[in-house]
Amino acid sequence: MFLQYPATTHRRRHGPRGYLDYRHYRPWLRDEFQFRCVYCLCRERWFSDGDGSFSIDHLRPQSAAPERAREYDNLVYACWRCNSAKQDTPPPLNPGRDVLADHLEACNDGSVRGRTPQGEALIRACRLDRPKLVEFRRGMIALRQLLEGRWDAAADELLRKYFGYPDNLPRLAPLRPPGGNLRLEGIDESCYELRQHGDLPDLY
Numbered sequence: 001m002f003l004q005y006p007a008t009t010h011r012r013r014h015g016p017r018g019y020l021d022y023r024h025y026r027p028w029l030r031d032e033f034q035f036r037c038v039y040c041l042c043r044e045r046w047f048s049d050g051d052g053s054f055s056i057d058h059l060r061p062q063s064a065a066p067e068r069a070r071e072y073d074n075l076v077y078a079c080w081r082c083n084s085a086k087q088d089t090p091p092p093l094n095p096g097r098d099v100l101a102d103h104l105e106a107c108n109d110g111s112v113r114g115r116t117p118q119g120e121a122l123i124r125a126c127r128l129d130r131p132k133l134v135e136f137r138r139g140m141i142a143l144r145q146l147l148e149g150r151w152d153a154a155a156d157e158l159l160r161k162y163f164g165y166p167d168n169l170p171r172l173a174p175l176r177p178p179g180g181n182l183r184l185e186g187i188d189e190s191c192y193e194l195r196q197h198g199d200l201p202d203l204y
Contacts (some may be wrong), residue, residue, distance in 0.1 A: 001108065001165065002144060002204070003041050003137065005100035012073055012096065013186035018179020022056060024069045027170035029056060031190050033077035034204065037066055038095055039080050039126045040133060041106065044166050046140065047079075051166070055080050059096075061088045081133075082126040084190070092121035110138030163203045165191055 002156045009120065030051060036043040056089035057078040060068050064103055068074040076095065076102055078086075103119030112128045114120030123129055144163055147155045169192040187193060194200040 001140065003106045003141060005041070005104045005106060006095065007099060007101040009097060009099055010095040011140065013183060013189055014072070015071055015186070016177035016179075017182065018177050019070060020178075022058075022075060023073055025070075025075055025181070026051075026056060029077040029173065029174060029203030030054075030170055031172060031192070036077075037079040037082055038076045039078055039086070039122065040112075040136075041135075042133075043163075045162050045164070046136075048114055051168070053080055055083045056080065057083045057086070059094055060090055061087050064090070068082070069186075076118070076125060082128075085127040086125050089124060089125065092118045105114055106137075106156075108141060109136040110136070115126070160202055165200060165204065169195060194196055 010033075012032065015030055016025060016028050019025055030044075035045070035051070038057075039165045044054060055078060057076050058065075058069065059074050059076060062069045065074070073096065093100060098118070103114065103116045104112055105115055105120065111134050113122055114123050127133070140162070144159070145157045170190075171192045171195070172190050173187050181187075191200055
């Protein structure tokens with residue numbers, strides 16, 4: 001199923017440093033987390049405002065660790081709803097340290113099941129079991145299954161619209177973080193560069 005939590009810890013692809021406003025890391029984080037919420041897995045493509053429905057979340061909250069407020073590896077990409085529900089508390093799971101698939105299971109009925117106490121705590125913190133979200137996810141699962149069972153141009157167009165990468169992929173190569181970039185090799189792995197070379201898949 002396309003809605004699955006990662007079976008490995010998240011390996012940071014990018015390493016920009018030095019921005020005084022953490023919101024300037026946004027294009028890097030969009031690419032880093034594949035244009036979807038790290039908590040509920042909903043994608044930019046599924047919101048009418050696209051990336052406008054997403055925000056930057058601090059793994060270690062600014063109130064508890066102000067010195068890490070502008071540290072790239074302390075930031076993740078999350079939808080507004082999950083970030084708002086979690087509020088100013090550290091998440092029970094850290095994607096850079098924890099294998100999320102060991103703690104959470106995305107089910108075919110749109111629900112998310114906690115496999116561990118930490119997984120159950122994250123479900124509560126981000127309200128991943130709220131009825132409207134479960135219904136929405138169930139609908140997206142059914143839509144993809146329906147479209148993949150058809151062989152026509154209209155189905156292909158809808159698949160790319162809802163399950164492909166966004167059109168406004170961030171071009172990271174021209175960006176110059178004030179403190180440099182610790183992981184320059186990640187530029188070549190970015191979605192924009194992969195698309196330029198014809199290596200970005202249509203769906204994910």
